[in-house]
Amino acid sequence: MxxxxxxxxxxxxxxxxxxxxxxxxxxxxxxxxxxxxxxxxxxxxxxxxxxxxxxxxxxxxxxxxxxxxxxxxxxxxxxxxxxxxxxxxxxxxxxxxxxxxxxxxxxxxxxxxxxxAIAEAEAWRGAAAGYRNALCMVVSTGVGGGLVLDGAVRPGPTGNAGHIGHISVDLDGAPCPCGSRGCVEILASGTAIARYAREHGWRAPDGDTTAAAVAAGAAAGEAVPLAAFDRSARALAAGIAATATLVELEAVVIGGGVAQAGPLLFEPLARHLATYAALPFAQGIQVHRAVLGTxxxxxxxxxxxxxxxxxxx
Known part of the structure; x- marks a missing residue:
């Protein structure tokens, strides 16, 4: 290019x-x-x-x-x-x-x-290059996504196609600022991870309750931070599986600040994805961490x- x-x-x-x-x-x-x-x-x-x-x-x-x-x-x-x-x-x-x-x-x-944007980047210079059908996601303060279908980024008429963050994965879940309930974003974002940890009484030794601090706690094996990341991964898996069922994905690429947690996010994600992506054509999705990072x-x-x-x- x-x-x-x-x-x-x-x-x-x-x-x-x-x-x-x-x-x-x-x-x-x-x-x-x-x-x-x-x-x-x-x-x-x-x-x-x-x-x-x-x-x-x-x-x-x-x-x-x-x-x-x-x-x-x-x-x-x-x-x-x-x-x-x-x-x-x-x-x-x-x-x-x-x-x-x-x-x-x-x-x-x-x-x-x-x-x-992340779909454009990862299809051009990153982990989605070589795939004709992929979902590229950013998991940070919010959760967004973009679709590569038949070898091209498909933004839709208004530029919002692939906005996985506002797929509802908990029908009786908490209200989302978008107006819906139980959206992937309100369960899986860095903001959601930090909120879950605070609501369950967790505090870092220095009082920090950011998602990065929660990640450090999870890396140390603390139960509440680990549960916060598992909850995030489960919501992401449900949204990814729903998308794969609709459009048959080969791969999903995840970037953003939360992806920097590495195995703390990707290991439970793989486990939950194996449960939610149940139909044969939705199985076997290759999950990659975004090459281009933030x-x-x-x-x-x-x-x-x-x-x-x-x-x-």
Missing amino acids: AAPLVAAVDLGGTKIAAALVDGDGALVARAQRPTPARADAETVARAVLDTVDELAAHPRWAEAAALGIGSAGPVDTAAGTVSPVNIASWRGFPLVGRVAGHPAVDVPVTLIGDGV DAGLVGAAAAAMRTAAARR
């Missing part, structure tokens, strides 16, 4: 990252800051634009031929708007318009969902931006 340098933004509930990415998918420069997810809409927008400004200070910014945004969803790629479940103040927020109208930006802006959102957004740049040449 030879292309000029492009800019990419990865927007999630925890962090806003930006990078300059070359035609081989390598990050040339990056900027990052926390997402003020509980703030008002303009404060969140300002954080995005400040991150873009930080990247724009790089000497090679002028070489960027396009800018891609991978955002937590739902998104509406046709309208250029985003409504991230984990950013309450953004509902139908015109993100493409705000970024495209920023003084530092004078290139085309392309929007994709964060799950589609950079996948940036690389995927860059891939989308490169196509925009190529179409304009």
Whole structure:
């Protein structure tokens, strides 16, 4: 995918990252800051634009031929708007318009969902390369996904196809901010892992109850952290099996912060997947950890931006 340098933004509930990415998918420069997810809409927008400004200070910014945004969803790629479940103040927020109208930006802006971004990245340069039918997932503050079907990323009409985080896997489960109940995200995300541990009385020695702290507790063999990861893995397995039953997957690729826990997540996931993926055509799914790690959102957004740049040449 030879292309000029492009800019990419990865927007999630925890962090806003930006990078300059070359035609081989390598990050040339990056900027990052926390997402003020509980703030008002303009404060969140300002954080995005400040991150873009930080990247724009790089000497090679002028070489960027396009800018891609991978955002937590739902998104509406046709309208250029985003409504991230984990950013309450953004509902139908015109993100493409705000970024495209920023003084530092004078290139085309392309929007994709964060799950589609990881699918773009891993199909191009990662663990999904070589598979014609795969589900690529991000498990972090939220849970998103994107589908590779018949050898191509399939985002759907509004860019939300494959949004596995909002498949309901517990019909009587807790309400989800999306409006449904028992969604994969409310059971499996890093936020859910941390919440489960707190609600069951667990605290790290230093009082930390983040998902990373829970992972450390699980690695030490503590019962509540292990149960939190098992619960997450079970919800993920149910969602993956449902998706495989619908579209016949060869592989699933999982990235995001929670995937950094490695065997703490992937071992119970394999066990539960063997139970939920019961039909013969849904069995045997190859499960991979994302090769690109937490950079996948940036690389995927860059891939989308490169196509925009190529179409304009």
